[in-house]
Structures are given as structure tokens and as C-alpha cells.
Amino acid sequence: MSAREFYVGYLSMPPRLRWTVRGLVLLLLALVALDAWLVASMQPAAGKGTWADAPQEYAGTLTRRPYPMLRVKTQAGIKTYLLVSDEKRGAEAALGVTPDGPVKLSGFPITRSGLGMIELAANDVAVISETAAIEEPAREVHGTVTLEGEIVDSKCWLGVMRPGEGHLHKACASLCIRGGIPPMFVTRGRGSDVPALMLLTQADGSAVPPELIIPFVADAVRVTGTIEKRGDLWVLKADLSTLARIK
Amino acid sequence: MAATYTPVHWNRHKKIYDLGIGAGIALYIGVFIAVASATGSASANTSPEILIISALGACAFFMLHVILAIGPLARLSPAFLPLLYNRRHLGVSFFLIAFSHAAYATIWYHAYGVLNPLVSLFVSNPRYDAIGSFPFESLGAFALLIFFVMAATSHDFWLNNLSAVVWKSVHMLIYPAYALVVLHVLLGAASGHGGSALYVWTVAAGFAAIVTLHVTAGVVQYLRDKSHERMIAVGWIDAGPAREIPENCARVVSVPGGEGIAVFRYDGKVSAVSNRCAHQMGPLGEGRIVDGCITCPWHGWQYDPATGRSPPPFVEKVATYDVRMASGRVFVNPKPNALGTPAEPAKIG
Incomplete structure (x- = not known):
């Protein structure tokens, strides 16, 4: 910007100032990208947990103490899933008066470090009377x-x-x-x-x-x-x- | 400047400025998401919602630094004045990004539970007695409240109805709000998950840059004022040789305990007015005479140098000062005339 140039916002920008401002804007955009890159590269580790989008059907044995859990027979052996409701709520209310024992339910699997959880898809946990319960492990x-x-x-x-x-x-x-x-x-x-x-x-x-x-x-x-x-x-x-x- | 209120008095510069703001925001959030979710990075599996919350928060924090830097930079070099011109839109854009960050974070972390989300924001983490685990969310919430008041009053309607002094005082709250945000980031994002020393240093560097710029601009302004203080015994101020004032420009002289006076030279004469623009108290003495009117360097508001009045239909006024010439030097009566009072210009020998 030369000494004689004077900027007024609603008038045409003086020619030398225009180039100066373009340079400043480019510098600012470079700073924008640099800061975004720097802060993004410092984001904390997110872990390897997963939360499925689609519900799955499960059949197993319900245990409500100390926390609601479902034991399911798999090819690899007995698998234990913790049970929760949607949002930030435990499964107790959704389970109502459902007793410990064989049940069918549907829910969204949540998994990390080999441990599984099921977020109940709906309040439709059904008791299965014809199936034997899976015994609680030693x-x-x-x-x-x-x-x-x-x-x-x-x-x-x-x-x-x-x-x-x-x-x-x-x-x-x-x-x-x-x-x-x-x-x-x-x-x-x-x-x-x-x-x-x-x-x-x-x-x-x-x-x-x-x-x-x-x-x-x-x-x-x-x-x-x-x-x-x-x-x-x-x-x-x-x-x-x-x-x-x-x- | 405008004689009537409309939401925005658009002109070419404002449109380009706003496009620049949009491009800058898009660039920041785009780069942030691309880097943070890059395959192989530790944060690659971050929930999309948390990624967006983080990107919006970091973008808002960067914008706040730009907003705070523009003022002192424009005092140090007129090359930054085009960035100052539409800073109001940058401020409102910043508020919208900060609000989006806050709203999204409140919903994601505090909704869907057994407490009202706005109650949870303040009570779910009860550790107000600890520094390391302090509920940093509350600091951000109070800062956002201040930014809301500032954004809501970012219009000349409020400027005129609150008066420039009150309006400016309200908008000076940006400094305590900035302090709250710095603490919000230091106690939150910068210390989360074990903390990152580089993150803390990055925040500290931004804070140091803002402080340094403000102190430097203040010192430069003080030295300018000091060099122009030339008092004479009879009570008038010696503003120096008229011919040393560039044509259509001003020299600013200071009155101890009073406001600065801008002495303009134009068309073979000199006039003196208050150095404070009636709009946002911009430095009129750093402006120019354009089309016969003193023109403020901040937003282009104009005043007749001999009367201190804006040309019709505008109605703004600034104080004038009596001037006289003696031995080629300009002398100014430090007692201001009432706003908009005509004062006879002094002819340069």
C-alpha cells in the first residue's frame, strides 16, 4: 500500500493495496490449513470399538444380577453380552419383570477388546420356555x-x-x-x-x-x-x- | 455509513469478504476432518459426531484469534484495514460456529440421559474444586453467553441506541470471554486423554500472539501521541508546522486527560475535529479527506472538516476545535466545541 493510497470499504480498492490484501488473505488461508492440520493431528486415540447400525437376533440365557447380561452359545463357546437400553440408560426398565432364564431378543451389537454388549432394539425381550438355560459359569x-x-x-x-x-x-x-x-x-x-x-x-x-x-x-x-x-x-x-x- | 437501518448494507467488498469467511471455514473443517480421520491415524475411528464437534470447536477458536488480531494489526499497518472493514460479519460467523460446537456437544454428551441436558452441562461433572478435572464445559457456556450478546448487538441499530460508549464497553467483553475460552480449551481439549504438551503450547502461542499484538499496538499509539504533545503556555496546543501535515491527511495531537484531536490539512487550510469517529470510535486522524469530507479508515464514515457533521442525509456529528495559524504553525484550542459546531478553518499563510 503506497503512502498516498487510502482504503474506503464502499469504494474501489486502490490497486497496490489490492495486491497486498490478496497476499494477506493467502497467508491467512495458509494459516487456516496449518492450524487445522496441527490440531487435528493431536486428536486423541479413538480405540477400536464398534457399534453396529443394524440390529441382530440373539437367543440365550438372561441374568439380571449384578447387571443385565445374556449368555449365548457360540461355536467358540459361551459368550457373555452385557445388556443396555438405547440412549444413556441401563436395561432394567426395558426388561421389566422378565425373569432370569432363556430369552430371545434383538439389539445392536457393541464390541471392543473381545467384550460384547447388546443395545436392546425394542422392549420385546421374549421368554423361551422350551429351551434349557445355559448354566452360569464357574x-x-x-x-x-x-x-x-x-x-x-x-x-x-x-x-x-x-x-x-x-x-x-x-x-x-x-x-x-x-x-x-x-x-x-x-x-x-x-x-x-x-x-x-x-x-x-x-x-x-x-x-x-x-x-x-x-x-x-x-x-x-x-x-x-x-x-x-x-x-x-x-x-x-x-x-x-x-x-x-x-x- | 447509512441513513437508514437495513440488515446488511451490501457492497462488493462485503460480499467478497463473506465469501472469504465461508471459504476459510470450509477449508478449516475440511482439513481437520481429513487429517483426524486419515487411515492409520490413532483418531481414525473417532465417532463422526465427535469429529465434527472437535472440528467446529477448533475452527471457532482459530476464528476468535483472527478477530482479536485484526484490531491491533490495523493500528500497526493500514494494509490490514480491509480485514477490519467487515469484521462484524466475521464476528457473527464465529458466533454461529461456536454455537454449533456448543449445541452439538451438549446434545451428544449431555442429552438422552436422566438429567435435563442444560442441567447435566453444569452438574454431571461435579469437580468444581479441582483444576485437572474441572468441568470445562461451564467456562465455554459462559463465554458463549457473552458472544451471543455481542453477536446480537452487532448492528448499527444497537450501536446508535446504546451509544458508542456503551456499545464499545459491551463489546470489550470479548477479552474476558477470550480468557474463558482459553481456559475452556486448556482444561478441556488440551488436557483430555492424558493431555498433549504440544496442544498446550499451541494454545499458549496463540494467547502470546494476541497479547503481544495488543501491547505493541498500544505502545506504538502511545509513542505517536507522545511525539505530538506540544503544549504552549497560553493553553492552546502547538500542532507543529502546517506544511508538515500531508495534504488531505491529519496529524493527531493529544490533550492530557482528554481525547485526541485530528488536525486536517486540505485546500490550503486546516481544521480540527475529535479523533473519535461517531460510529465505533475509529481513529479519524488516520483517515483522509475524500470528496471534501474527512473519511474514517475503519468503515468510511464521513464528516465535513469545518462543521464535524456528516453530509446530508446522514446525521452523525463529531466535536470540532478552534484553530489558528501563527508563524506557519497550527495552534488548536483544546476545549472542544459542541458536536457539529462550525469552526472557521485557519488558512495556511
């Missing part, structure tokens, strides 16, 4: 340990929200657990003999009351509990009085 106790990790809501972590952990997801995880989604414990810096992902219960094996853990959800925590393997499902029976943040 419980293998793997000792009492103190672990560091994070309490997550299983539905988001397994694949509905990717990523579904950490500080950014804290409010959502709290809301999900408040709504009855089963909590899970994801271990950090674990030894090879400790599973990465465990269903979280109270020390007596019962469901965790949400208000006991909501302030700790998504934080880095330490807790002591007993690890138990039930078929293909790992469970951490936690002494919640030992639950504490580690940073």
Missing part, C-alpha cells in the same frame, strides 16, 4: 490386588462414543452410569497377569450404586478388590472404601 478367583486405572461407562467405552474415556468424556460417563449403564474398570500400566477390562461390582458382588463412584468416574484412580473370572467375563469386586484418585 467363578475363578484370581486374588486380591490393588489396581490403577479409570472407571468408565461400559456402553460408551465399548464403542458408542469413540473416544469414550478420559476427562472430555467425564460428564457423559457420569450421566450414563447415573442412568444404569454398568460401570467398568480399565486398568493402566497393568501387569500381564491382570486383565485390562473388568466389570465393576461392590465387594459382595452386587451392582455399584452410581452415587458411590460418580465423583471418581473418568479420573485416574486406585482401588483394591478381588478379581474374578466368570466364563469369558472378568469382574473386579472392589472395596469401594479404598477408591481414591492418584493425581
Whole structure:
């Protein structure tokens, strides 16, 4: 822009200023692309969870304690699926008075790290009277340990929200657990003999009351509990009085 | 400038400016989504909704920095004035992007649960006593409220009805809002999932750039004002030799405790008016005489140099000052005349 040129928005732009402005705009657009690239490349890992678009039919044995689950016979053996409703709600309301035992249901599979979950497609869980129930697997106790990790809501972590952990997801995880989604414990810096992902219960094996853990959800925590393997499902029976943040 | 209110007084420059805003937003979001979802990247499996929320938030944060940088850049170099001219549209566009980010994030993270989403926004994370786990969403919500007030009043209707001083004060809230947004990003995106030192440094670099630009523009302005302060004993201000003022331009002189005075030279005479445009308090002294009128460098508002009045049908007025010539030097009475009062121009020997 020369000293004699003067810009007025509603008049023609002076010729030298026009070239200067074009250069500035190109520089700004380059900054736009650079910042977008930089910030995008720093996005957190999303995990490998999946959430299917189409519902599938399942037949298996319903267990409602400590959290609603379905055991299904597959070629690879007995597979355990956690059950949840749509939105941020556990399956209890949808199951109504359906008793433990053989059922048919349809739902959207959610899968991560070998663990499966079914989001019920509708409130049409049907009892099957002619089929024998799949027996509850034997419980293998793997000792009492103190672990560091994070309490997550299983539905988001397994694949509905990717990523579904950490500080950014804290409010959502709290809301999900408040709504009855089963909590899970994801271990950090674990030894090879400790599973990465465990269903979280109270020390007596019962469901965790949400208000006991909501302030700790998504934080880095330490807790002591007993690890138990039930078929293909790992469970951490936690002494919640030992639950504490580690940073 | 305009004599009547319409939603937008379109002209060619504004249309090109708005196309540029649209292209910039599309470029940002396009690059962001392409990079974050690139095959093989750790974030490749990110939920589409979260990807869009992140892209909108990052885009809005970048736009806020551009908006905050344009003002001081235009004070440092007139080459940036074309970017300042339609900054209002950039501001409203920024608000729409920030609002989309907030609305989408509120729905995705806080709706479909057992609490009202707007209640969940403030209570689902109860850790207001912690820094690392602070509910950063609330900081963004308060900032958005300020941006809404600013966007809603981004029109000359509000500027005139609130008065330039009140309007400017309201729009100065962009600085506390910016501080809230910086904390929102630092405690949110930059610290999520274990945190990224590079992310924190990127935010810090943006903050440092904005602070540096504002401080530099302030220092330059102070030095300009200082160099023009020439007081004489009788109470009039010595504005220096008239011939040193370029034709159709002004020299700005300062009155201690008062506002700046723009002394214009044109057609063999000089006149003095307030340095503050009646529109948005733009620096009239950095403007020019165009078609016989003082023309503001910010938005082109015009005033007759001898009366301080906008040419009919416009009705804006600025204060005039009495001037006289002595030994080739311009002297200005620091006491302002009432807005729009004619003041006899002083002829240059």
C-alpha cells in the first residue's frame, strides 16, 4: 500500500493495496490449513470399538444380577453380552419383570477388546420356555490386588462414543452410569497377569450404586478388590472404601 | 455509513469478504476432518459426531484469534484495514460456529440421559474444586453467553441506541470471554486423554500472539501521541508546522486527560475535529479527506472538516476545535466545541 493510497470499504480498492490484501488473505488461508492440520493431528486415540447400525437376533440365557447380561452359545463357546437400553440408560426398565432364564431378543451389537454388549432394539425381550438355560459359569478367583486405572461407562467405552474415556468424556460417563449403564474398570500400566477390562461390582458382588463412584468416574484412580473370572467375563469386586484418585 | 437501518448494507467488498469467511471455514473443517480421520491415524475411528464437534470447536477458536488480531494489526499497518472493514460479519460467523460446537456437544454428551441436558452441562461433572478435572464445559457456556450478546448487538441499530460508549464497553467483553475460552480449551481439549504438551503450547502461542499484538499496538499509539504533545503556555496546543501535515491527511495531537484531536490539512487550510469517529470510535486522524469530507479508515464514515457533521442525509456529528495559524504553525484550542459546531478553518499563510 503506497503512502498516498487510502482504503474506503464502499469504494474501489486502490490497486497496490489490492495486491497486498490478496497476499494477506493467502497467508491467512495458509494459516487456516496449518492450524487445522496441527490440531487435528493431536486428536486423541479413538480405540477400536464398534457399534453396529443394524440390529441382530440373539437367543440365550438372561441374568439380571449384578447387571443385565445374556449368555449365548457360540461355536467358540459361551459368550457373555452385557445388556443396555438405547440412549444413556441401563436395561432394567426395558426388561421389566422378565425373569432370569432363556430369552430371545434383538439389539445392536457393541464390541471392543473381545467384550460384547447388546443395545436392546425394542422392549420385546421374549421368554423361551422350551429351551434349557445355559448354566452360569464357574467363578475363578484370581486374588486380591490393588489396581490403577479409570472407571468408565461400559456402553460408551465399548464403542458408542469413540473416544469414550478420559476427562472430555467425564460428564457423559457420569450421566450414563447415573442412568444404569454398568460401570467398568480399565486398568493402566497393568501387569500381564491382570486383565485390562473388568466389570465393576461392590465387594459382595452386587451392582455399584452410581452415587458411590460418580465423583471418581473418568479420573485416574486406585482401588483394591478381588478379581474374578466368570466364563469369558472378568469382574473386579472392589472395596469401594479404598477408591481414591492418584493425581 | 447509512441513513437508514437495513440488515446488511451490501457492497462488493462485503460480499467478497463473506465469501472469504465461508471459504476459510470450509477449508478449516475440511482439513481437520481429513487429517483426524486419515487411515492409520490413532483418531481414525473417532465417532463422526465427535469429529465434527472437535472440528467446529477448533475452527471457532482459530476464528476468535483472527478477530482479536485484526484490531491491533490495523493500528500497526493500514494494509490490514480491509480485514477490519467487515469484521462484524466475521464476528457473527464465529458466533454461529461456536454455537454449533456448543449445541452439538451438549446434545451428544449431555442429552438422552436422566438429567435435563442444560442441567447435566453444569452438574454431571461435579469437580468444581479441582483444576485437572474441572468441568470445562461451564467456562465455554459462559463465554458463549457473552458472544451471543455481542453477536446480537452487532448492528448499527444497537450501536446508535446504546451509544458508542456503551456499545464499545459491551463489546470489550470479548477479552474476558477470550480468557474463558482459553481456559475452556486448556482444561478441556488440551488436557483430555492424558493431555498433549504440544496442544498446550499451541494454545499458549496463540494467547502470546494476541497479547503481544495488543501491547505493541498500544505502545506504538502511545509513542505517536507522545511525539505530538506540544503544549504552549497560553493553553492552546502547538500542532507543529502546517506544511508538515500531508495534504488531505491529519496529524493527531493529544490533550492530557482528554481525547485526541485530528488536525486536517486540505485546500490550503486546516481544521480540527475529535479523533473519535461517531460510529465505533475509529481513529479519524488516520483517515483522509475524500470528496471534501474527512473519511474514517475503519468503515468510511464521513464528516465535513469545518462543521464535524456528516453530509446530508446522514446525521452523525463529531466535536470540532478552534484553530489558528501563527508563524506557519497550527495552534488548536483544546476545549472542544459542541458536536457539529462550525469552526472557521485557519488558512495556511
